[in-house]
Amino acid sequence: MQENDFHSLKALLRSYCDGDEYACSDLCDLLIKQKAVGTIIKVEGQDDSILGVTSVVSLRRHKDEQCVKDIKKFILGKAQGKDKKELERILNDESTGLIVNERIINVPQQTGRSEERRVGKECRSRWS
DSSP: OOGGGHHHHHHHHTTTTTTOOOOHHHHHHHHHHOSSSOEEEEETTEEEEEEEEEEEEETTTTTTSHHHHHHHHHHHHTOOHHHHHHHHHHHTSTTOEEEEEEEOTTSOHHHHHHHHHHHHHHHHHHHO
């Protein structure tokens, strides 16, 4: 991902939290800054058209980023009772990463699977 992908990435991730407001621009900046992990799908010859993104964000390393706080709040808002406590523990664990995997609806699901495998390899080589 590169700086010139920002606006297209933001358009893709705008509804990442099911339409709830969150620091989308911050998430885009964070994903772009991660040079070793993450991949995007683009239309060949159209640099401003991102069709999908797959990446991983360390929730511990980026715990002070507003986008991470917003996304954790959104996720915790979906849990109830003792499940919420367990989920909060998991989200605060030092080894927990947030998988960001979005694509426009017309991109075949199989495409996303190959991107997931690629990011998995990137994570293993980066953090092993």
